[in-house]
Amino acid sequence: MEQAMALAQAIMTSLLDADLSGSELARDFEKSMGFFWQASHQQIYQELRKLAAKGWLNKREVNQSGKPNKIVYGLTLAGRESLAEWVYGPTRVQPTKDELLLKLYNLNEDNVEHIVGEITARREEVMKRLYLYEAVRRRHYDDPASLPVRHKGVYLALESGIHQGEQFLAWCDEALSLLASVEKRKA
Amino acid sequence: MEQAMALAQAIMTSLLDADLSGSELARDFEKSMGFFWQASHQQIYQELRKLAAKGWLNKREVNQSGKPNKIVYGLTLAGRESLAEWVYGPTRVQPTKDELLLKLYNLNEDNVEHIVGEITARREEVMKRLYLYEAVRRRHYDDPASLPVRHKGVYLALESGIHQGEQFLAWCDEALSLLASVEKRKA
């Protein structure tokens, strides 16, 4: 039934604490679990319909003042049970595909400069996201050991994102310093 | 023309140094660039046909003693030029989707034990790959600063994999130590 990457479970997980509409979910994916899961709104609306048809979600329309109505989805009991079971199933990882690393295999005197530029730009992006994550950590997860169990899990996921970011910054610095010598030699 | 992740360029990059057959490419993807790019043999055979049709690769059959014949592909001049241009195009990243992090959002007293088991298993896997990468580094990239330009790029890609692995091990340790307290409290 579930062959592909678990978008269904990602959505249901987002609904653990609060009922959300499609557009809210799409925004949530960018912010909360965005660093290890992404989905477009088209994907989400489609999946929501499937999940509702399976009886794992229920839907209700909500009037909003100043905005068009939204359709809010919530987990059913069957949905919660299915999600709880899913945790014991096989775990898949879909490793990163990064064209930047591929480009590095094609490095030469002509394109060093361009690639150095790309690395620099990526470093900036990652640093910005890292600031956000660390702000969240400081605000909500100051004392991890005292958190309730489930929040410990969320904290660890966030930590994973922070570690990855820091690792990437360190790698960028190493790369830029190694490539600086190439650029000089070229000049 | 090229909308999706650059499998075509990944293949052509693998053919920069040596001509290879489909099955050799499939094996190469697992070993050399496997940590940031993966492709099944079905995907590769299909893409090879497209690339040959475009005139970016040429093919020739090679007799092997003790094995069935293989069809070896090599870059044409047009292929090399197209690859060199591609480096200046936009760079896409397809971030990791990791169900383990998603499962962490669903952490509770009942499943902690299972999740701890999964983290431990993943730690083992990553450590094994890390040993391989570090062996390669020690053997071929002992003195990065003195490498020819393109090998500097390959070295940096490898370094990226090593950094990621080390970061992941550190994260596992943090996670396991935080979750150990949960398991004890449960007992």
Added chain:
DNA sequence: ACTAACATGTAACCCGTTACATGATTAT
């Protein structure tokens, strides 16, 4: 002969992306 490994494929299906469409509300 039979099995196992190697090498190259084909076909069906589904997921995810891209592009486009529709209606509601607010602001100017």
Added chain:
DNA sequence: ATAATCATGTAACGGGTTACATGTTAGT
């Protein structure tokens, strides 16, 4: 009115995965 934003979709396309198919060589 018109433009801009929000919210919810539909449709087409292509890439990737899964399952299956075919032939070759080596070993027993």
